[in-house]
Amino acid sequence: MADVKTASPPPSGASAPGGPRKRRLWRPMIIMVGVVLVIVAIIAGVKFMQISAMIAQSKVPLPAAVVTAMHVPFDDWQPRVSAVGSIKAVKGVDVTTEVGGIVRTLGFKPGQEVADQALLVQLNADSDIALLHSLEATADLAVIVLKRDKAQLAVNAVSQAQVDTDTADLKAKLAAAEQQRALVAKKTIRAPFAGRIGITGVNPGQYLNPGDKVATLQTFDPIYIDFTVPQTQLEAIDIGQEVSVTADGLSNQTFTGRISTIDTQFDPTTRNVTVEATVQNPGHSLVPGMFARALVDSGTAQRYLTVPQTSVTYNPYGTTVFIATAKKNDKGEDVLTAQQTFIKTGPTRGDQVAIVSGVKEGDLLITSGQMKLKNGSPVQINNSAAPLNDPAPTPQEH
Structure with missing residues (x-):
């Protein structure tokens, strides 16, 4: 049998076949990838610097929003009950005749003030x-x-x-x-009391049947105002309390009086009670049948932080206002910025609302223009068109 020769392993110090060649191929590839990465990094750095410079050049500070503002003051609030009612004569009657007859003379002119027992109509x-x-x-x-x-x-x-x-x-x-x-x-019809006689349709020679109306006679000073008050406000009403009365068409006049009567029962439908006040009417400006407003002072005066209602924003998540605060800008200059804060409001009157919490006396409160603001917005104050802040506004005609 022929001897079989076994191949002996290469010496330990020798390399595997093809090793030097592979190393020679990997080295330039690694160098190429490194060069590419360096080039990409340089390009990215240059572009980042260019873009940053462009952003810095295009970044312009926001212009200051023009708003109105005021320092929040304390003000006295008198609790009041407000109601609407009707003017009614203290004494008022339709003058009629008890017997029939032909009118001989009229002793008055429509709209005239007549004395007690003055002759009004003389029948034949x-x-x-x-x-x-x-x-x-x-x-x-x-x-x-x-x-x-x-x-x-x-x-x-x-x-x-x-x-x-x-x-x-x-x-x-x-x-x-x-x-x-x-x-x-x-046959002689006289005034049952002193007052003002109204318009009449009776003429001399006219036959009057028993019960026919001659004219309306009413007193004007003093005069009544009847108004209704809900059950929840009855405790604030008492006989003798002072009442201020205003009426449409008499916007520059306020009449004073006192509560004289409170009805003995409530309306079962509305749960309101009728209150009657006697009002002084020396100029006879108030006329029976007029629509009027009554304000009844009740309780002692209270002090509230008072601001215009236009300064308050009512949101589903809460009631807020904007306060103008001073701060330094990037140039070290003092500027005003808007800061939103949550508040709790109290009663209202006219153009005003009371603030119970959330602001303090002296805060510079933005009263209009806040719809375009957010926290940190720069503001500029111009009060040339400040909103109304009247506790008892009246209609203005221009």
């Missing part, structure tokens, strides 16, 4: 007066007959029964005369 009463004179003559005769019969009774010329009959006859005739005298008096 000639026939009634003539009948009165006849009845008075009959009564005078009855007096004479009674006097004569009493003298005869003294000498027993007539009986006591005759004298009694004469006495009864005299009383009947006097009563008839008095009845006719009252009828004649009814």
Whole structure:
């Protein structure tokens, strides 16, 4: 059998076949990748610097928003009950006639102030007066007959029964005369009280039936205002409290009075009670039937931080305002910026609202223009068109 020769392994210090060649191929590839990465890094750095320079050049500070502002003050608030009502005369009546007749004269002019018991209408009463004179003559005769019969009774010329009959006859005739005298008096219609007479449709020569209206007579000073107050505010109302009254068309006038009566029952539908106040009306400016507003002072005055309602923003997540605060900008200059803060509001009156918490006295509060603001927005204050801040505004016509 032939000897088989086994291949011996290469010496330990020798390299594997192809090793030097592979190393020679990897080295330039690694160098190439490194060069590419360096070039990419250089390009990226240059571009980053260019873009940063462009952003820095294009970054312009936001212009300051023009707003109005005020320093928050404390103000006195008088708790009040506000209501609407109607003006009513203290005394008012439709003057009518109790008996029929033809109008002879009118003793007034529409709109005139008349005194108590002043002549308003004179009806024709000639026939009634003539009948009165006849009845008075009959009564005078009855007096004479009674006097004569009493003298005869003294000498027993007539009986006591005759004298009694004469006495009864005299009383009947006097009563008839008095009845006719009252009828004649009814033909003269007089003012039941002093006041102002209204427009009339009655003219001389016109026949008036019993109950026909002559005119309306009403007093104007003092005058009533009736207004309703809800059940929840009844505790703030008491007899004798002062009432301030204003009316449409009389915007520059405020009338004062006092509560005189509170109704004895509530309306079962609205749960309101009617309150009546007596108001001084020396100029007769308030007229029965007018619509008016009543303000009743109740309780002691309170102090609140008071701001215009335009300064408050009501959001689903809370009620906020913007406060202007001073800070340094990048150049070290003092600028005003807007800072939003949450607040809690209290009662309102007119153009104003009370702030219970969230701001303090003296804070520079932005009152308008806050819709374009956010935290940190620069602001510029210009109060040339500041919003209204009136506790009792009135309609303005321009």
